[in-house]
Amino acid sequence: MTNDQGQSASLEELDKTMCKMVPRLSKEDRAALDLASHEKSWPWFKLRDEIVPLEQDSSRWFLGGREIESYECR
Helix, strand or coil: CECCCCCECCHHHHHHCEEEEEECCCHHHHHHHHHCCCCCCCCCEEHHHCCCCCCCCCCCCCCCCCCEEEEEEC
């Protein structure tokens, strides 16, 4: 991660940063969410979470074989 000047972010900045990923959903996934009348909220993660297991089905960040469409960090 870099700061506004293109330099590596400090550990303090990284510790305050939260990110989330949005998976690429298939038509079937979107239809299922539409039927449920809500949008899936994907969990945020921080540096303190260390490893974020995307392929482990017991993980809260499990993507179920989906690709990542986008990500957001604040």
